[in-house]
Amino acid sequence: MKKMKSTLLFSLIAYLSGCASNSVLYKNQINNDVESLAKKYAKNDSDKIQIVKPIAHIFSYLKIEYSQKQWEKLSEKGSDTSKNLETHIQDIYGKSLYRIAGGEMQFKERYPFDAFSSLDTFSVGFVKIIVPNRIDSIERNVIISQLKNYTDTINAILSSDPELKERFDYGIKNMRNDGKIPLVLATNPNQAKDEGLKRSYAITNLGYYQKNRDTALFTARIATKYFGLISTSTMLHELVHAVVGIIEISPNKIAIPNTNIKNLQKIVDSMADSSQNMMIVEGIAESISQKYNPMYNSGYFNTVDQNISWQVKQYGHLHDMESAGKCYNGWFCSFDGRILALYEANSFVNYLIKEYGYSKVIRLAMCTSNDSNYISIFGKNKNEIFDQWKRTLLNPAKT
Ligand SMILES: [Zn+2]
Secondary structure, rough: EEEEOEEEEEEEEEEEEEEOOOOOHHHHHHHHHHHHHHHHOOOOHHHHHHHHHHHHHHHEEEEEEEEHHHHHHHHHHOOOOOOOHHHHHHHHHHOHHHHHHHHHHHHEOOOOOOOOOOOOEEEEEEEEEEEEOOHHHHHHHHHHHHHHHHHHHHHHHHHHHHHHHHHHHHHHHHHHHHHOEEEEEOOHHHHHHHHOOHHEEEEEEEEEEEEEOEEEEEEEEEEOOOHHHHHHHHHHHHHHHHHHHHHHOOOOOOOOOOOOOOOHHHHHHHHOOOOHHHHHHHHHHHHHHHHOOOOOOOOOOOOOOOOOOHHHHHHHOOOOHHHHHHHHHHHOHHHHHHHHHHHHHHHHHHHHHHHHHHHHHHHHHOOOOOOHHHHHHHOOOOHHHHHHHHHHHHHHHHH
């Protein structure tokens, strides 16, 4: 998280990033054997549309970049349903799927379109999509259905807490761009440059303008790289950031548990100071975007806790949240360290949501990470809650 232009109070930097320096374009290399293997994993017609394309995309990469022997092994596993696809990939390639699809591929992939073309814009719920019009109709429909599902889900989650809903609605009502959050999918380098996707981060910006003493004008913009349907997980992650960000800066009367926070700037400063808070913010984005993403619900992927167990086997120990948070924030740690930080943030937030509900977790994301905030929100101090989460993580049978 870092400050952007003076008009922006803060920006949230997404996890998925990449660069466009390599000329390999996996999307266009989905041939018959790759697609037929991906289809073996599809359980129904809906999967065929939503799942096969992203999986075939990953398979194309694995086939080209890794050995023929590994590809043959993965092909043989196509009919082995005793383990899911993600476990097969971990077993054969010795890497997490996050590392392969969220890291390696992003750095080697080229945008699907080289030049800028005319824009297709369409609204779904409180989001306005802006994308070059050459994206194919199947992908367009999947994006629409995912966003419909998401905006409905987010509205339902917020409806459980009238104060949060009021703040969000206030933000949307006072949003520039016709009361919709603009979501730009960058499909070519020029577009990414125009959107400020420098160094290839997917970013969410949220600005705040005071028109007069009583009125705020919101600006929010989501810009993510788009390589194909595989990129929708980034898009949904960013959308959650934008929603939480709007609630955070909405000048409404929510009771912020930390009484030292008197104004919006202090809320923003307190967020930027706290790596723990960063992990809650990232954890919410990961948790919601994965829980309601058809890709993650398809049964082809591990649960986040299974992935933590797998990572712990690689590392030999569980990282604690604080160091994971600092690691994520600093960008100096290994890529695997950041993955583990995100897995842990996701798992910890899942635990908090299960035990305490969404609205308390969203409130936590709006405060500094200290005992008094944990106690006022959850009635327990931070270490006690961490310990309980770790126990459920290490002893899943007891949960
Ligand atoms: Zn993020």
